[in-house]
Amino acid sequence: MSAGDISRKLYAKACEILPAGVNSPVRAFGSVGGEPLFYASARGATFTDVDGETYVDYVGSWGPLILGHAHSDVVQAVSSAAAKGLSYGAPCAEEIALAAMVVETVPHLEMVRFVSSGTEAVMSAIRLARGVTGRDAVVKFSGCYHGHADHLLVSAGSGLATFGTPSSAGVPEAFASHTLVVELDDAEAFRAVMAERGDEIAAVIIEGIPANAGLLVQSSEFMRLIRDECTRTGALMILDEVITGFRIGPGGAAEHYGISPDLATYGKVIGGGMPVGAYGGKREYMEQLAPLGPVYQAGTLSGNPVAMAAGAATLRRLLQGGGRAYTQLDDLGAAFEKGLRDVFKDHGKKWSVARVGSILWLVLQDGEPPHKYEDIDPAAADIYAKLHAALLEQGVYCAPSAYEVMFVSLAHDPSTIADTVKAFDRALSEIG
Numbered sequence: 001m002s003a004g005d006i007s008r009k010l011y012a013k014a015c016e017i018l019p020a021g022v023n024s025p026v027r028a029f030g031s032v033g034g035e036p037l038f039y040a041s042a043r044g045a046t047f048t049d050v051d052g053e054t055y056v057d058y059v060g061s062w063g064p065l066i067l068g069h070a071h072s073d074v075v076q077a078v079s080s081a082a083a084k085g086l087s088y089g090a091p092c093a094e095e096i097a098l099a100a101m102v103v104e105t106v107p108h109l110e111m112v113r114f115v116s117s118g119t120e121a122v123m124s125a126i127r128l129a130r131g132v133t134g135r136d137a138v139v140k141f142s143g144c145y146h147g148h149a150d151h152l153l154v155s156a157g158s159g160l161a162t163f164g165t166p167s168s169a170g171v172p173e174a175f176a177s178h179t180l181v182v183e184l185d186d187a188e189a190f191r192a193v194m195a196e197r198g199d200e201i202a203a204v205i206i207e208g209i210p211a212n213a214g215l216l217v218q219s220s221e222f223m224r225l226i227r228d229e230c231t232r233t234g235a236l237m238i239l240d241e242v243i244t245g246f247r248i249g250p251g252g253a254a255e256h257y258g259i260s261p262d263l264a265t266y267g268k269v270i271g272g273g274m275p276v277g278a279y280g281g282k283r284e285y286m287e288q289l290a291p292l293g294p295v296y297q298a299g300t301l302s303g304n305p306v307a308m309a310a311g312a313a314t315l316r317r318l319l320q321g322g323g324r325a326y327t328q329l330d331d332l333g334a335a336f337e338k339g340l341r342d343v344f345k346d347h348g349k350k351w352s353v354a355r356v357g358s359i360l361w362l363v364l365q366d367g368e369p370p371h372k373y374e375d376i377d378p379a380a381a382d383i384y385a386k387l388h389a390a391l392l393e394q395g396v397y398c399a400p401s402a403y404e405v406m407f408v409s410l411a412h413d414p415s416t417i418a419d420t421v422k423a424f425d426r427a428l429s430e431i432g
């Protein structure tokens with residue numbers, strides 16, 4: 001259903017006191033039209049809005065909810081942690097529990113530091129790379145989103161891809177001038193930048209699997225090239241695993257590609273739905289952080305015990321049983337992909353689906369999925385807007401932007417997926 005009376009009323013009120021009625025831009029439905037639904041509660045694969053309509057959710061809070069909404073392990077861990085105190089601003093055992101799980105699971109992480117968001121994790125990792133190398137420049141790839149820190153709001157995806165602006169107002173030219181932007185999947189251009197300016201470059205940052213402007217899967221060769229060029233020039237390779245970390249497998253995109261970054265950043269799944277980010281890497285780099293070293297970074301709520309408990313409960317569930325959860329997620333993702341491809345074919349569309357594990361992106365343009373932002377057909381956004389509205393009528397909730405991916409959780413069982421595929425079939429019949 002489109003937004004009901006209660007959602008509409010709340011939205012009108014929200015717009016008076018919150019810019020566009022939201023606290024994060026894409027939530028406003030700006031690029032698909034209509035008005036946002038106000039969630040009332042959520043459980044497993046579904047949520048119910050304030051008007052009492054229930055939807056199957058493929059947003060999952062934009063990635064964190066890999067176990068589904070309100071998973072009992074996580075809710076229990078959070079409740080019992082909260083009962084013992086919401087925040088200490090001092091060391092607690094919960095920090096060690098989560099850090100140990102992360103460090104024991106990901107081979108290239110010797111130490112981690114927790115922060116409160118993915119943005120903060122990336123911002124801090126960049127500062128650390130600059131501190132370690134004594135250099136200022138950073139290389140990023142167009143279409144990759146790394147949060148909203150100033151020097152990375154250059155050719156970013158996510159909400160920004162929707163706005164069609166390469167950058168944001170309020171970012172000084174001088175900051176942006178330290179950021180060099182290269183197209184994804186373009187080995188020649190990347191090599192040229194590193195050849196020309198390699199000795200000025202503090203870090204090369206890339207999303208594990210770029211998933212904020214569609215799902216732009218990179219080749220292992222390209223990822224290895226980044227690794228090799230960083231080693232050659234002394235730049236640090238930062239793998240932004242905010243989406244991919246603990247989402248596509250225990251070792252994230254690093255494991256997927258068989259590469260070992262110098263620093264990696266985390267968020268989303270690692271907090272299990274609570275505000276957690278993390279960055280980590282080799283001990284020699286991490287020991288440059290204050291108070292051991294000269295690179296300052298701090299946080300009043302960093303390592304918050306309630307948030308740590310949510311993250312630990314989530315990872316514990318994912319990692320138990322030798323990572324069977326990831327096989328299950330991949331099976332669900334594969335079934336969904338196949339179902340969608342079949343439906344597209346049945347409707348005479350030459351569209352496809354890009355997928356890595358439980359992350360899927362609807363490629364509403366002809367041919368195989370693109371590998372770079374520049375190859376995304378902007379016309380797909382109009383089709384997506386119609387499809388999005390038709391799916392809402394069918395009780396299926398996808399992200400309100402053509403550039404966003406879909407997330408499958410462990411709470412989406414095969415019958416949920418099969419029902420959603422049928423809903424796509426009906427939605428496509430409707431929009432023609």
Ligand SMILES: *Cc1c(COP(=O)(O)O)cnc(C)c1O
Nearest residue numbers: 117118119145146147242243267
């Ligand atoms: C979501 C995201 C971020 C920012 O994380 P926030 O918690 O929203 O600040 C950074 N990098 C990537 C790859 C992301 O997907």
